[in-house]
Every structure is written in C-alpha cells, then in structure tokens.
Amino acid sequence: MAKKQSPDIFQSLRKDAFEALEEASDFESVKKIETDYTGKSGRLTKVLRSLKDLPPPERKTMGSTANALKKEIEEKIRAKKAEFETKDHARPNGRRIDISAPGKKFLKGHLHPLSRVIRDVSSVFESMGFEIVEGPEVETEHYNFDTLNIPKNHPARDMWNTFWLDSKLLLRTHTSPNQMRYMEKNQPPFRIIVPGRCFRYEATDTTHEIQFYQAEGLMIGEKTSLANLKGVMEVFFQKFFKDKNLETRFRPGYFPFVEPGIEVDVKFKGNWLEIAGAGMIHPQVIKNAKLNPSEWQGFAFGMGLDRLAMLKYKIDDIRLFYSGDLRFINQF
Amino acid sequence: MIFSYNWLQSFFEKKIPAPEKIAEVLTMRSFEVKGLKNISLPSGSEDTVLDIDVLPNRTHDCFSHFGVAKEISALFNIPLKPEEKTKFETVKAKAEDFLKLEVREPELCRRYIAGIILGVKVGPSPKWLEERLISVGQKPINNIVDAANYVMFDLGQPLHAFDIDKIKPVHIIVRRAVKGEKITTLDNKEFILDKDVLVIADSRDPLAIAGIKGGKKAEIDKKTANIILESANFDSVNIRLTSQKLGLKTGASVGFENEISPVLALKAIERLTSLICEIAGGKRVAERIDFYSKKIRTPKISFKASDVSKLIGETVPEKEISAILNRLGFEVKKAKGIFIATGPGERLDLVLKEDIIEEIARLYGYQKISSRIPEGILTPAQRNDNFFYENMARDSLVNAGFSEVYNYSFSPTGEIGVENPIAIDKKYLRMNLWNGLIINAAQNLKYFDEIRIFEIGKVFGRVGETVIEKNKLAGIVVLEKTKEKEQFHEIKGLLETLFMQLGINDFWLDDTPTSEGPETLVKIRVGQEIIGHVYHHNVFELDLEKLIELATEEIEYRPVSKYPAVIRDIAVLVPFETKMTNVTDIIENTGGELLIDSDLFDVYESEELGESRKSLAFHLIFQSPVKTLSDKEVNALMERIIKAVESVEDWEVRK
Numbered sequence: 001m002a003k004k005q006s007p008d009i010f011q012s013l014r015k016d017a018f019e020a021l022e023e024a025s026d027f028e029s030v031k032k033i034e035t036d037y038t039g040k041s042g043r044l045t046k047v048l049r050s051l052k053d054l055p056p057p058e059r060k061t062m063g064s065t066a067n068a069l070k071k072e073i074e075e076k077i078r079a080k081k082a083e084f085e086t087k088d089h090a091r092p093n094g095r096r097i098d099i100s101a102p103g104k105k106f107l108k109g110h111l112h113p114l115s116r117v118i119r120d121v122s123s124v125f126e127s128m129g130f131e132i133v134e135g136p137e138v139e140t141e142h143y144n145f146d147t148l149n150i151p152k153n154h155p156a157r158d159m160w161n162t163f164w165l166d167s168k169l170l171l172r173t174h175t176s177p178n179q180m181r182y183m184e185k186n187q188p189p190f191r192i193i194v195p196g197r198c199f200r201y202e203a204t205d206t207t208h209e210i211q212f213y214q215a216e217g218l219m220i221g222e223k224t225s226l227a228n229l230k231g232v233m234e235v236f237f238q239k240f241f242k243d244k245n246l247e248t249r250f251r252p253g254y255f256p257f258v259e260p261g262i263e264v265d266v267k268f269k270g271n272w273l274e275i276a277g278a279g280m281i282h283p284q285v286i287k288n289a290k291l292n293p294s295e296w297q298g299f300a301f302g303m304g305l306d307r308l309a310m311l312k313y314k315i316d317d318i319r320l321f322y323s324g325d326l327r328f329i330n331q332f
Numbered sequence: 333m334i335f336s337y338n339w340l341q342s343f344f345e346k347k348i349p350a351p352e353k354i355a356e357v358l359t360m361r362s363f364e365v366k367g368l369k370n371i372s373l374p375s376g377s378e379d380t381v382l383d384i385d386v387l388p389n390r391t392h393d394c395f396s397h398f399g400v401a402k403e404i405s406a407l408f409n410i411p412l413k414p415e416e417k418t419k420f421e422t423v424k425a426k427a428e429d430f431l432k433l434e435v436r437e438p439e440l441c442r443r444y445i446a447g448i449i450l451g452v453k454v455g456p457s458p459k460w461l462e463e464r465l466i467s468v469g470q471k472p473i474n475n476i477v478d479a480a481n482y483v484m485f486d487l488g489q490p491l492h493a494f495d496i497d498k499i500k501p502v503h504i505i506v507r508r509a510v511k512g513e514k515i516t517t518l519d520n521k522e523f524i525l526d527k528d529v530l531v532i533a534d535s536r537d538p539l540a541i542a543g544i545k546g547g548k549k550a551e552i553d554k555k556t557a558n559i560i561l562e563s564a565n566f567d568s569v570n571i572r573l574t575s576q577k578l579g580l581k582t583g584a585s586v587g588f589e590n591e592i593s594p595v596l597a598l599k600a601i602e603r604l605t606s607l608i609c610e611i612a613g614g615k616r617v618a619e620r621i622d623f624y625s626k627k628i629r630t631p632k633i634s635f636k637a638s639d640v641s642k643l644i645g646e647t648v649p650e651k652e653i654s655a656i657l658n659r660l661g662f663e664v665k666k667a668k669g670i671f672i673a674t675g676p677g678e679r680l681d682l683v684l685k686e687d688i689i690e691e692i693a694r695l696y697g698y699q700k701i702s703s704r705i706p707e708g709i710l711t712p713a714q715r716n717d718n719f720f721y722e723n724m725a726r727d728s729l730v731n732a733g734f735s736e737v738y739n740y741s742f743s744p745t746g747e748i749g750v751e752n753p754i755a756i757d758k759k760y761l762r763m764n765l766w767n768g769l770i771i772n773a774a775q776n777l778k779y780f781d782e783i784r785i786f787e788i789g790k791v792f793g794r795v796g797e798t799v800i801e802k803n804k805l806a807g808i809v810v811l812e813k814t815k816e817k818e819q820f821h822e823i824k825g826l827l828e829t830l831f832m833q834l835g836i837n838d839f840w841l842d843d844t845p846t847s848e849g850p851e852t853l854v855k856i857r858v859g860q861e862i863i864g865h866v867y868h869h870n871v872f873e874l875d876l877e878k879l880i881e882l883a884t885e886e887i888e889y890r891p892v893s894k895y896p897a898v899i900r901d902i903a904v905l906v907p908f909e910t911k912m913t914n915v916t917d918i919i920e921n922t923g924g925e926l927l928i929d930s931d932l933f934d935v936y937e938s939e940e941l942g943e944s945r946k947s948l949a950f951h952l953i954f955q956s957p958v959k960t961l962s963d964k965e966v967n968a969l970m971e972r973i974i975k976a977v978e979s980v981e982d983w984e985v986r987k
Contacts, residue, residue, distance in 0.1 A: 107733030109784065115726060115736055122719070128706075132716040137741065137790050138748075138761075138799050153569040155589045156388050164751035165761070169799060171741070171750075191706075191713075197741065197790070201752060210754055211741060219706065226693065227645025230703035250698035251360050252690075254387035260644075260690035261387075262698070263364070280643055283686055297643060324737040324772035327779060 010069050013037070013044055017073050027084035034077050044070055113332045114213055114321055117309040118195045121215050124239045125193040128232065130217065133192045135178035137199075138169050143177035147288045148257040156256050161201040163210075171199035175216035176257060179281070179300055182218065183289035188296050189221040195305065206317045213305035218281070220291075220298030226260065226280055229299035233278065237266050241312065253277055257285045258300060268311065275311075276303035335400055336467040337380040339486075343401035345413045351380040354404060361694050362403045363387055363394070373463045381467060391590040393678045396488030402676075406659040406695065418602060420609035423450060426619040431502040431560060438625040440530045441506045441542065443565040443594040445601050446621045448496065450558045452476065452614035461611065475612045476552045476559060479604055481583075488592055489600030490584035492532075492540060492562040494550035499534045504560070506532055506542065513538060516548040517580075529574050530566065543571045543588040544580055561608075563601035565594040594628055595677035631675035635685040643686065644693050646701040656695045657688075718803075721834065721880040722788060725805055728833045732826050734784045734807055739768035747794045761792035765806035766871045773810045783810040784822075788876065806873040819870040827856065827872065834883040840913075841866070858882055897928070897955040898966050903986040904977055908937070908944040915948055915977070922976040923969060926961065929953040947986060 017037050024030045037044045048066050051059050122132050141152075150156055160173035178194040194216040202208055219228070234248045246266060253263035258279025265272040278301035283293035306318050313332070315321075320328045337351050348354065355365035367383040386394045393399045405412050427448045435441050454474050456462070461482055462472040468485055472478050480491040496502060509525035515538045516522050523541065525531065531538035540546045543566035552559065568591035575585040605616050641647045653671065657664045661676040675682050682688060693701070726736065739762075742750065746760025753759040762768065765787045773783045786807035793800045809822045824841065831839045842855040842862075856864040856874060863882075864874035904915055912932055919930050934949035941947060952973070954966050974985045 107784075109730035109732065109734040109786075110736065111726065111730050112736040112738055114738060119723065126713050129711075129713050131713040132719045134716070134718060136801050138792065138801050153572055155391070155568075155572065159388065163754075165799070166749040166751055167797070167799060171761075199741070201754060210758075221706070223642065224706060225643060225645030225704070226698075227701050227704040228706045230698075230701060231705040234703050235705065249360075250701075251364070252362060252387065252694045252698075254389045256389075259684070259686040260693055261389075280686070283684060322738050322740055324739055324768070324775065324785075326735055326737075326776045326783070326785070329735050329737060 009047060010065055013047065014069055014072070017044075018076065021076050021080050024080060027081065030077060030080045030084060037073055038070060038077070044073065110329050110332050112321075112329060113309050113313055113315070114305060116332060117305050117312065118213065118215075120240060121236075121305065121308070122193060122195060124236055125191075125215075125217065127239075128191070128235065130191040130193040130219070133178060133182055133194045134196060135172075135175065135181055135194060137172055137197055138165065139172040139177050140169060143180055144170055144172055144174075147180045147285065148176055149282050149284045149288075150256045154256075159255075163199050163201050172196075173200055174198050174302060175214040176300070176302060178216055179218050179257070179285070180289055183220070183286075183291065188291065188298070189219075189224075191217075191219040193217050204319060206319070207307075209306065209318045209322065211322065212318070214302050215305055217301045218298065219300075220281070220286075220296050222296065224298040226262075226299065229262070229278055229280070229301065232299075233264050233276065233301065237275075240308065241266075250278075253279065255279060257282050259283070264301070264303075273311070275307065276301050278302070333384055333386055333395055334468045335382045335384055335397060336464065337382065339397045339464055339467065340401050340404060343398065343412050344405070344410055346410050348404060348410060349408060351382060355382060357407050358382075358384065358400075358403065360699070361407055361697065363390070371467060373466060375459055375463060377463070379467050389681045391586075392592045392680055393488065395587060395590060396484075396486060398487050399678075402661065406656075406661070409659055418606035420606055421615040422618045423615045425617045427617050427621045428619070430496065430617065431499075431504055431621070433504050433506075433621045433623060435506040435623045435625070437506060437508060437530060438623075440508075440567040440570050441564060441623075442567070442625050443597050444506060444621075444623040445563045445597050446504060447561040447563070447601050447605055448558070448617040448620075449561065449605065449608055449614040450617065452557060452559060452608060452612040454552060454554050454556050454612065458611055474552065474554075476556070476608060479607045479611060480561075483600050483604045483607065484583060484587065487596060487600045487603060488587060489563060489596040490543065490587045491600060491604055492546055492584075493552055494539060494546075494560040494562065495552055495556040496550075496558040496560050497556070498550045499539065499560075501535060502560075503535045504532060504539075505534070506530065506564075509538060515541060517541070517545045518548060518551055519545075520548065523578055523580070528570070528577070530570060532562070541574065541578070541580070542566055544575055544578070544585045545582055559608075559614075561601055561604055563597040563604070565592065565597055591680060593678040593680050594624065598622070628677070628680070630677050631679055631682040632672065633675070633682060633685055633688050634670050634672045635688055636670055639685055640689050640692055643689050644701055645704055648692060648696050652696065653692055656692050660691055660695070718877075718880055721883045722803070722876065724833060724883075725830060725876070725879070726788060728830045729786045729807065729826065732784075732829055734786045734826070737769070737772050737785050737787050738789070739765070739772065739787060741790065741792075743767065746792065748792045748799055763793055764791050764873055765789055765804050766808065766867060766873045769806055769808040769871060773808050777810065781812055783808065803876040804873055805876045805879070806871065808871045810870060820866070823866055823870065823872050831858075834879065835885060835887070836879070836882045891957070893955050893957045895956055895958070895960045897953050898961050898963075900952045900954070900966065900970055901949060902952055902970070902973065902977075903934075903947050903949040905941060905945055905947050905984040905986055907982050908946050910946075910983075912948055915983075916950070918976050918980065919950065919952065919973055922973045923952065923954075926954050926956055926965075926969060927952055927973075928955045 020033045024033060036042055051063050051066060054062060162173055163171040175194045175196050175198060182192055197211055198214050199211050204210060230250060237248050238244055238246045249265045250262045253261040255261050255277055259282045261279040263274055264276040264278050266275045278299060281298050281300050286293040286296060306321060309315060341348055351368050355368055359365050364385040365382050366385055369381050371379050371381055373379060401412060427446055430448050433446055435444055454476055457472055457475045457478040461478055464482060465472050465478060470481055476493050480493055484490050508527045509529040509531045511526045513525045514522055515525060530542035532540040532542050537549055538547060539550045566588045568589050571585055571588040575581050608614060609616060637650050637653060654664045657673050662673040665672045673688055741762055742758030743760050743762040744757045746763045748761040750759055769785060769787060772785055776783050788805050790801050791804050809819045811819050836858055839858050842857050854866040855862050856866060863878045864872060866872045906915060916930050920927060931951040932948060933951055936947040954961055954969065977983055977985055
C-alpha cells in the first residue's frame with residue numbers, strides 16, 4: 001500500500017519551487033532547480049511516479065492536480081531561463097565573453113592590385129559587349145610598329161623606347177599590335193579589349209617603370225564614330241571609378257595609327273589628368289588589315305592600368321607593383 | 333618647345349588674348365601647353381614664355397613662332413599681319429657668278445638655295461634680337477649667327493652661313509662623305525664620317541655635316557665680310573640616322589628630322605637676307621641659286637560634309653566647315669556638294685580626308701560633340717576561357733591564403749637575351765617564375781614569419797630558332813624551421829584544392845628519379861602528362877596553358893545515400909620509404925564499392941615502432957546505396973582488408 005499523498009505536499013512543493021526560482025540569480029541556478037523538481041529524480045517527478053500506486057478515483061484527482069502544478073513550475077522555469085538568457089545572452093559555461101576581443105584570424109591571401117584593376121576594367125567593357133583578347137609579350141617589328149603606320153626611322157618611333165631582343169624581335173611597347181592581330185583574323189563588326197603587360201626602355205621613377213600594364217580597346221562597325229568613342233569612354237570611367245558625375249574631356253593628340261587622334265582627360269579633385277590615348281582608326285591601318293576603309297570605321301583607345309590603379313588606390317610609386325613586397329600587397 | 337608671347341604677338345597687328353587664355357585654348361584645340369612662366373629680360377622688359385608640347389605630326393610646321401601664330405590666328409580668328417616689304421641694297425649680279433653649286437645627292441637634298449651678301453660687318457646683334465633669343469633660351473653669338481638662329485625660331489627653317497673668302501675655289505658640293513673623312517665642327521669637336529653621312533663640302537674639305545652642324549673651316553668670325561647663306565631641305569630619315577650615329581642632336585637636326593616643307597626654304601632665306609642687311613649691313617647679290625629637284629604638291633583634299641558627320645558622329649554646318657578651313661589658311665571651293673580644300677604648302681601632314689576632318693573637328697571643338705553609346709548589342713561578348721580559368725586559379729590560391737606578386741619579366745639568366753638591357757640583372761627574359769618567388773620569399777622573411785605567395789605570368793624560352801612564350805603559375809610556401817616538413821604538404825593540399833576547383837580529377841605527384849633531376853624534383857602529373865614540378869619540396873610551377881586545357885566546369889551530381897555510413901579505423905605499420913598511396917591502393921581495391929572513402933588521419937614515426945618504420949592510420953568509410961550495412965558485413969570486409977595488407981612483406985596491421 002502506497003503512502004497516502006495529501007494535497008499539502010503539492011502546496012509545499014509549489015512554495016519551495018517558486019521561492020527557489022525567485023531567489024535564483026543566474027541561468028545555472030535555474031537549471032539546478034529544474035533538475036531538483038522536474039528532473040528525472042526531482043521531487044515533483046517522484047511524487048508523480050508514486051501516484052500510479054493509488055486507487056483509480058484518487059489517482060485521477062491527485063493526478064490532475066500534480067500535472068497542473070508541473071505545468072505551472074515548468075512555465076515559471078522557462079520564463080526564468082528566458083530572463084537570464086536575454087540578460088547574459090552569450091554565456092555558455094556561465095562565463096561572460098569579451099566581445100571586444102579580436103575575432104579569430106582565417107588565413108587569407110591577397111590579390112595583386114593590378115589583377116583587381118584588370119578584372120574591373122575587363123568586366124566593365126564585357127558588360128558593354130567587348131570581348132577580352134590576349135596577345136604575346138614578345139612581338140615583331142611588323143606588328144608593333146609597321147602595320148600601325150609607325151614607319152622605321154620616323155621621329156614618331158621616339159614615342160616608344162623599345163627593348164630589343166637578340167633575335168630581331170622586341171618586347172611590345174604597347175598592346176596596340178593586337179588591333180592588327182585581331183583584325184586580320186576576324187570579320188567586323190567587333191569590339192575587343194586587350195589587357196596586358198608592356199615594356200619601355202626608360203629610366204624608372206615614381207611614375208615610370210620598364211614594365212607596365214595597358215588595356216587596348218578596339219571597336220569597328222559601319223558607323224562607329226568619335227561620338228561613340230566619347231560615350232564609351234565616359235561610361236567606362238564613371239563605372240570604373242564608381243562616380244556617376246565624373247567628367248571626361250577630349251583634346252587633340254597624336255598617334256600614327258589613329259586620325260583624328262585624341263587625348264582623354266578625366267577630372268579628379270578639380271584637376272584634369274591625362275589618362276588614355278584614343279582616336280579613330282587610321283584608314284591605312286584598316287587597309288593594312290585587308291579591310292576596306294570606306295566600308296568599315298571605328299575607334300581604338302589605350303590606357304595605362306598602373307596609372308588607373310594608382311589613382312584608384314592612392315598609390316604614390318609605380319615601382320611598388322613589381323616589388324614583391326607583402327607589406328604592400330597585403331593591403332589589397 | 334619654348335615660345336615667347338611677345339614674339340607670337342609680333343605676327344599680329346591686333347592684341348592677342350592673355351597668355352593664360354591662349355594656353356587654355358591651345359591645349360583644348362591644338363597642343364598641350366605644359367607651363368607658363370613670366371621672365372624679365374636684360375633691358376628690364378617683361379615677357380611670358382609658353383612651354384608647348386607640339387604634337388609630333390605638327391612639329392614640321394609648328395616648331396616655330398610663325399607656326400604657332402597661325403594656330404592662334406585660326407583659333408581666335410585674328411588675322412596675321414601682312415608680311416613687311418623687304419628693303420635692302422642690291423648688287424646687280426648672279427650668285428652663280430661667285431660660286432658653283434653641285435648637288436650630287438638630290439635624293440638626300442631636295443632643295444638647296446644659296447644666297448650671297450657682300451660687305452657685312454660682323455658684330456653684336458641689336459638688343460631686341462638678343463632678347464628674342466634669350467627669351468627662348470638661346471645664347472647670342474654675333475649678328476650673322478644670331479640672325480640665322482632667329483629666323484629658325486621664327487619660321488622653323490634651319491639656316492647656315494659660310495665665310496665665302498675661306499672657300500677657294502668657291503665651289504659648294506652636296507655629297508656623301510668618304511669613309512674616314514674628318515670634320516672639326518664649330519664647337520671644336522672632331523667627327524669621323526662615312527658614306528652614309530651627307531656633307532656640304534668645297535672641292536677639298538667638308539664644310540658642314542649637312543643639316544646638323546657647321547664646320548670650323550668656313551666659320552663666320554670677326555673679320556668675315558662676304559657670306560654665303562644656305563637655306564636647304566634635307567632628307568629627314570638620313571638626318572635622323574646620321575644624328576643618331578654621330579650622337580649629335582642640334583636644333584637644325586631636329587628641324588629636318590621633322591620633315592619640314594621645302595617651300596619654307598625660300599621664305600626663310602628672304603627673311604634672313606633682309607635681317608642681315610638690316611643689322612650687319614652689306615649688299616645682297618640679286619639672283620640666288622635655287623636647286624629644287626622635286627617640287628612638292630600643295631595639299632588638295634576633297635570631301636563631303638557627310639564624311640565629316642559619319643566619322644565624328646556630329647553634324648557640323650557647311651558654313652562652319654568653310655569658315656574653319658579658311659581660318660586655317662585653306663582655300664575652299666565647293667561644287668556639287670563636294671568641298672575641295674587646297675592647303676597651305678607647309679602642311680605636309682594633310683593627305684587624307686580624315687586629316688582634314690581632324691582639323692575641322694578640333695577647331696569645331698571636341699567638347700561640342702555629344703557622346704553617344706554605340707547601338708544595341710544583340711549577342712553578349714564571347715567569354716575568354718584563358719582569362720576566365722586564369723582568374724579562377726587566382727581566386728583559388730587567394731582563398732587558400734596565398735598572396736599574389738608580380739615580378740619583372742627580366743632575369744640575370746635565360747635563353748632570350750635583351751640587346752639593350754637596362755641593368756646587369758635584367759640581361760635576359762625570365763625562363764621561369766619560381767626563381768623570382770624564392771627571392772621574394774627571402775626578402776619578405778624580414779617582416780613575416782611565414783610566406784605564402786604566387787605569381788601568374790609569362791616565361792620565355794627558345795625551341796630551335798623560335799621564341800616560345802608560356803603562361804605559368806608558380807607558388808611558394810616558407811614556414812618556420814620547426815614546421816618545415818609541412819611545407820610540402822601545404823603545397824600538395826593547395827594543388828589538390830586548385831585541381832578540384834578547376835574540375836581536374838586524375839592529378840598525382842611522381843617522385844621517380846629521372847635524368848631530368850633529383851628526387852627533390854617532384855613531377856606534377858595529370859594522367860600521364862607532366863604539367864609542372866615541385867622544386868625543393870616548397871616551390872611549384874605549373875604550365876597554366878595545359879592546366880586551362882584540362883579545366884572544366886562540368887559537375888555531375890551523385891545521389892546521397894539514404895543509409896548510414898559505418899566508420900572503422902585501421903593503422904598500418906610499414907617501412908619508412910613505403911608510399912601512402914601504395915597502402916590506400918590495396919585498401920581501396922580490396923574494400924570494393926562499399927568502401928566509399930579512405931582518409932589518412934595520422935602519420936606516426938617513433939623509435940618504439942622500430943628502425944625506419946612508420947604507422948599510417950586511416951578512417952575507412954563504408955556505405956551502401958541500397959541498405960543499412962550490418963556489423964557482420966563490415967567486419968567481413970575489414971577482415972579481407974587486413975589480410976590483404978598483411979600479405980605484403982614487412983607490412984603489419986597494428987591491433
């Protein structure tokens with residue numbers, strides 16, 4: 001015969017549990033109370049288990065009282081837990097976390113700033129329908145100069161100080177040879193952008209290097225005009241520098257492979273900076289590519305990517321790009 | 333080139349705009365003005381000099397104050413003042429009576445005008461003339477030399493004066509030098525000439541290196557009384573080559589290199605004669621000798637107004653087209669909608685209608701041409717796979733903690749030599765990337781404990797006579813001394829990640845020694861093809877072109893098994909030199925399809941294992957796509973694996 005359970009036991013259980021919960025000062029002590037009352041061998045659980053030995057009518061009334069009390073205590077525990085959880089939201093093991101301490105470092109490499117610029121430039125032009133094309137760094141005089149209307153022994157060649165190789169070849173002084181290489185193999189209309197490394201034989205300083213990157217653009221169609229060149233240049237610089245109000249201006253320039261020849265300036269902080277050379281492709285160059293200049297016309301432009309990177313990231317010395325210095329690279 | 337504002341003003345009756353305004357408009361419509369400077373002259377007067385970057389196609393007519401004055405006249409629509417009537421005393425005679433001219437090389441000298449002035453008095457120049465020269469950075473010498481110099485800066489035609497009394501007989505020959513022939517120039521330097529050098533000579537000696545520098549022999553000095561003036565036109569290419577070969581660059585050589593028009597010669601000698609008579613006295617011999625072999629054609633170009641709008645994308649009113657060309661000194665006729673522009677004789681740059689359109693567009697103003705986005709694109713740009721996969725490789729390495737460097741394409745050793753190297757350590761084109769990375773790593777170790785860097789770039793070699801250019805990817809890992817052994821495994825892990833991202837499966841490392849190199853040279857293979865190497869166990873270099881050929885974006889989904897996987901561990905004791913892949917091969921071949929993965933999780937070497945033995949521990953993962961595997965089934969498989977492993981001599985499964 002089971003011990004007779006008086007309703008008083010519920011009263012005192014309720015009182016003890018609620019008092020304990022009231023006094024509980026943190027999450028951990030609430031958890032302890034939970035174990036003490038409603039846990040596997042908690043006081044209330046024990047009482048509930050003993051009810052099965054009572055005669056059925058008594059079991060029924062006692063049972064419903066006990067279950068109601070259990071519900072009530074559980075509810076209170078849940079509320080208490082929630083209270084402490086919001087108070088010390090991140091407190092596993094009861095210890096407070098110093099969220100001002102630095103985060104865990106993950107190993108992260110850095111892309112070279114010129115790789116970034118090549119990508120940015122290429123993606124803006126790709127979005128305007130320009131195909132990315134590449135070409136060799138070792139070039140022939142034929143493609144680097146002759147077909148671009150830059151005759152041998154002409155003072156215009158002084159614009160390109162050249163590294164000559166031991167085999168009558170040279171290191172390309174600009175990406176322009178790819179105009180001809182592409183035109184020879186493809187039928188217009190087309191638009192291409194050619195990013196790549198170029199070389200000039202010259203003394204180095206903060207703005208000059210013996211190697212540098214250029215992006216050459218070429219667009220040929222039946223009606224491709226100087227006004228189109230202006231449109232494309234404006235959109236490009238605005239997108240590249242993420243400034244919708246960036247001003248661009250055209251002024252006369254000279255490159256033997258274009259006519260008219262243009263210098264493109266962009267306005268930064270009130271100053272006009274020379275940033276690209278451009279123009280309408282010279283009819284002789286179109287003829288050299290075995291195309292008919294009365295059928296096809298177009299524009300070409302070339303810009304220094306090192307210079308774009310220097311402006312974009314406020315780099316003051318071009319030589320840093322080729323220094324291999326991680327104190328520089330790691331900033332990108 | 334430096335230009336004097338006051339000098340430019342002297343071509344106009346009307347006042348020209350202030351220097352700042354001229355600089356601004358010239359920059360936007362003609363040539364960039366790089367600087368303005370106010371200067372004080374010895375007499376106390378003031379001037380402003382403009383540093384103008386004349387474009388290379390206009391140096392032939394604008395390396396002179398007259399040339400720039402013409403631009404100013406066209407840009408501001410201010411007329412040039414009419415040329416002053418020349419006044420001088422004349423001796424009724426012919427220059428031919430005094431000298432014999434013989435041009436033996438008409439190809440190299442297309443015009444030679446010789447004039448004679450008798451009875452000059454050599455002395456200092458008047459103040460105004462000296463100051464003109466000082467303003468453009470020249471040093472006054474004497475009235476004859478200064479006058480020639482002045483006319484060159486004024487009109488752009490180089491000129492020369494000889495003392496006629498020092499030439500006997502008076503015979504001027506324009507010929508090629510004889511090999512070994514010598515000349516002492518005005519600045520007392522001796523040059524040894526050859527047949528490619530054009531000289532002005534008398535019957536015995538060279539008197540000048542044609543178009544470049546005068547000689548000592550017929551120099552103008554204080555006693556000079558009678559002079560020959562030379563105003564000629566020499567072949568630009570020959571002048572350029574001679575100037576380069578002799579290392580002698582002068583105002584005259586630059587002028588001729590720019591291929592000035594032969595029409596200038598006449599205008600210049602008239603101006604010079606008049607000036608000398610004015611400042612040095614003397615009488616002009618009335619008739620000059622003018623050798624002019626091949627007369628140039630005056631530019632004459634026809635075009636339609638629609639040609640202009642088609643090229644520039646903006647309609648310029650026909651009236652404005654005519655007005656612009658008139659201001660530039662063209663004579664314009666229009667018939668049946670076709671313009672015919674006949675240009676000033678000195679504008680040798682104008683040949684095609686595009687040349688004329690440029691003149692119209694720049695004077696009309698590029699800023700007035702409204703920009704237009706090219707018409708719609710129907711097909712997106714073709715993707716460049718090289719560029720795409722190269723960037724994918726880049727991202728893969730950066731995400732794995734490697735930073736990207738760019739090195740020079742030059743190196744102290746290589747197969748392709750540079751004819752004109754800029755430094756001794758840059759005499760060749762680089763043959764590989766990894767040598768550069770080793771240097772980068774060493775330099776960066778001053779500031780960092782661990783180095784992980786890579787480079788993508790071209791390397792150069794030779795196959796037979798052909799220069800080969802290849803795109804490579806190289807990387808290096810340098811860790812602290814205590815972790816040195818991990819370097820190789822980092823490289824391997826990096827390659828695994830890279831190959832996985834590029835969708836290349838059958839990649840493996842091969843250290844079988846070959847004649848190519850020692851065991852430290854590990855070959856990186858995909859299938860049987862070698863696509864790169866690992867050097868010194870911490871640097872690798874891959875052939876990026878081959879890698880990109882193998883790359884693919886194809887991914888095939890395999891259904892995930894609904895049934896649980898069972899994991900068992902196995903540790904195998906093997907001789908030290910046994911390769912891990914030999915062990916996994918046996919395990920995987922024996923495990924069959926139900927063994928879905930074997931994962932090496934520990935390599936243990938210790939003395940307690942005995943001499944030169946190591947323990948390799950694997951997690952073996954069993955899973956069936958069709959049912960839950962029972963313990964019994966897995967145990968049976970494990971038994972078979974253990975038996976297979978132990979059947980190898982010297983291998984033992986640790987229990």
